[in-house]
Structure formats: C-alpha cells, structure tokens
Amino acid sequence: IKARRIHRIDCDEIKSQIIDFHSGDCDEIKSQIIDFHSGDCDEIKSQIIDFHSGDCDEIKSQIIDFHSGDCDEIKSQIIDFHSGDCDEIKSQIIDFHSGDCDEIKSQIIDFHSGDCDEIKSQIIDFHSGDCDEIKSQIIDFHSGDCDEIKSQIIDFHSGDCDEIKSQIIDFHSGDCDEIKSQIIDFHRVDCDEIKSQIIDFHSGDCDEIKSQIIDFHRVDCDEIKSQIIDFHSGDCDEIKSQIIDFHRVDCDEIKSQIIDFHRVDCDEIKSQIIDFHSGDCDEIKSQIIDFHRVDCDEIKSQIIDFHSGDCDEIKSQIIDFHRVDCDEIKSQIIDFHRVDCDEIKSQIIDFHRVDCDEIKSQIIDFHSGDCDEIKSQIIDFHRVDCDEIKSQIIDFHRVDCDEIKSQIIDFHRVDCDEIKSQIIDFHSGDCDEIKSQIIDFHSGDCDEIIK
Secondary structure, three states, X not given: OEOOOOOOOOOOOOOOEOOOOXXXXXXXXXXXXXXXXXXXXXXXXXXXXXXXXXXXXXXXXXXXXXXXXXXXXXXXXXXXXXXXXXXXXXXXXXXXXXOOOOOOOOOOOOOOOOOOOOOOOOOOXXXXXXXXXXXXOOOOOOOOOOOOOOOOOOOOOOOOOOOOXXXXXXXXXXXXXXXXXXXXXXXXOOOOOOOOOOOOOOOXXXXXOOOOOOXXXXXXXXXXXXXXXXXXXXXXXXXXXXXXXXXXXXXXXXXOOOOXXXXXXXXXXXXXXXXXXXXXXXXXXXXXXXXXXXXXXXXXXXXXXXXXXXXOXXXXXXXXXXXXXXXXXXXXXXXXXXXXXXXXXXXXXXXXXXXXXXXXXXXXXXXXXXXOOOOOOOOOOOOEOOOOOOOOOOOOOOOOOXXXXXXXXXXXXXXXXXXXXXXXXXXXXXXXXXXXXXXXOOOOOXXXXXX
C-alpha cells in the first residue's frame, strides 16, 4: 500500500492511492483509490478498479465522482461488482446523493449476492435526509441459497417527514421453507406515532419463528411500547423473548426486560435487562445476569450503573464473560466514561476470545472524545488460534487533539506465521498532518502481504 498524506476532515485536498491490496486466499487483488476527499470539500473523485475480495474469479468495481458531504451533487456508479463465489454480479448505482440535497435518485439493477440463481433488486427515487418524499421499491430480492425471495418496500421516508409507510411482503432469508414478514406504518424520526408489526418471521434452519413488534417509537416520543414474543433464531428448541416499554433517547424513563433469550444451540439462556436509559438521562441502571452465547458451560455477566451520554459518571462492571468454547473468561471494565468526560479509566483483564490458551489484555486510561490526553495500552492480546500475539498501543488520541502517536507491534490475526505491523503518528481528525505507516501486515492464510 502506498499512502500519501491522508487528511481526514476539513482539508483542502485528499489524495490517496492504494495499489495491489491482497486480503486473503486470493490470486490477485488490485484496488486503486484516487483523489478521495472525505469532509466538507468541493469535490470528491474516487475510483476503485479491479477489486478482488475473496476466492472469486473476477471482481471489477468502479466508483466515479463520489461526493460524501454537504455538496451540490453526488454521482456514483458501481459496475460489475462480484462479491463471492457467484456466477455474475452486476450492480449499478446512478446519481446517489447523500446529504442535505434536493433530490436523490438511486437505482440498483441485477444485484447478485451469493450462490443463488438470480437476484433482481431495484431501488427507485431513494431520498435520505430532510426531503419532501422518499419512494423506494425493492422487487425480487434473492439473498442466499433459497428458492424464492420476494420483498417489496413502498413509500419509505427516512427523516423529518410527515408519514412513512413501508411494507415488506414474503421475505425469504436462508434455507428455510417460508418466511413471511410484514412491516406496516414504520415512522423513523420526529414523528407522532410509529406502528410496526412483524408477523411470522423465519430466519434460519428453524421450525418456526413468530415475532411481533407493536407500537415501536424511535426518537423524541412520548412513549414507546415494543413487545417481541416467541423469537426463534437458530437450531434451538425454544426462544422466548419479551421487550416491554423500550424508550430510546431523551425520555423520562426506560424500562426494558428481556427474559429467556436463547441464541444458538445452547441449553439455557437467561438474560434480564432492567431500567436501561440510553441518552441524556439522569441515571442508567442496567443488569444482565446469566447470559449464555454459544455452546458454553456457563456465562455470567453483570453490568451495573451504565451511563452512556453527557453524564457525570459511568461505572460499569462486567464479570466472568464467556464468549465461545473457552475454559474461562474473566473480564472487568471499571469506570468507563464515553463522551465529554473529564477522565476515563477502563481496565480489561484476562479477556479470552476464541479457543485460545491465554489472553491477557489491559487497557488503562482510555479517553474517547474532546479530552486532553489519551493513554491506552494493550498487552498480550490473543485473537484466534495463534501462538502469541503481542500488541501495544501507546498514546492514542481520537478527536481534536494536538498529536496522536500510536504504535502496534507484532500483531497476529489468524493462523499465520508472523505478522508485524507498525503504525506511527496516526492523526484522525481536524489536525494539520496525518502520517501513517503500516509495515508487513499479514491478514489471513496467505504467503505474504506487503503494503
């Protein structure tokens, strides 16, 4: 990879070029990004040519004239995008406008996602923000090895509108017999009332999934009542989950309770969330007890006094979190403060991820936004079936800072012999200069990747 002076936000010009990017067990990946501009700029031109993602024969994608923020016009076109072991994927997006614009017209034709026979999807007149009307229609969307998927979304309005009506009929997702889902009268933001109902949703190789969501209100509302009954996700015997009185943002009180949530091939999962408050609130108390994820013996996790936004203090503690087929996972997060706080101290000790012998990771003094100094250190992080991973990040500063120095040494990802990567002087936002250098990064079961 050759990176030249990548500048993220509020810059005059961003020129970045990535050449010969090889990700996994592929023959050749060639990708090139030219003149990529990310923030409030005059013009963004980006072009990706010959992008090869996985064990495929050929992937050709081209994005031309992509403009991301507060601009006059965005024109993007993706031609001949091939994602996986498929025969042919042809997708085309024309005239995509992303921000406060007058009109957005996007059309996707002949999108093929996986080993399927035919996928035809068409989105017409999709308007995303602060617009008068959004009309979108998806016809004959085929996702996986299924017989037939027919989905139709009509009159979808996303932001600050008067009314949003969306309907999805006969949605088939995986190797199932029948999936019928219907969403009626879905209103997203700053609306008076949102009523949505999903009936008979079948997700995977299960016998029956029945889920019903009634009266779901998202933002700045008086009351949100949502109830999900008899949700079945995977090859399990029974899943019963119930969410009552879920209130998201700027509300007086949020009470949600999830009981008997069963995820995948487990014996018993009992989880309970009580009094969860998400934003701009006085106090958030949430407690999750006995959460069982995947084929484990015992998972006990407890989160106490979690406060997310613009608060004085956030104290969260997770004890004995067991993820996947491991012997023991002990993780503890103490005094985690998210946004606009004076001090954030978080410590994660003995985190075990997947079928490893030992993972020891420690993060000390992590500060996330608008702070004076962020010092974070991760020591001995073991990800997946590797012998040894040693990574250390020192002095990581996220946003609106004077200097960011980060260094990652000896990062081992997946079943590889050796991965050495080093990032030096990475600056992320509103800064004068960003210098980043990655040396000898090895991602998957490959012989060699040189960036």
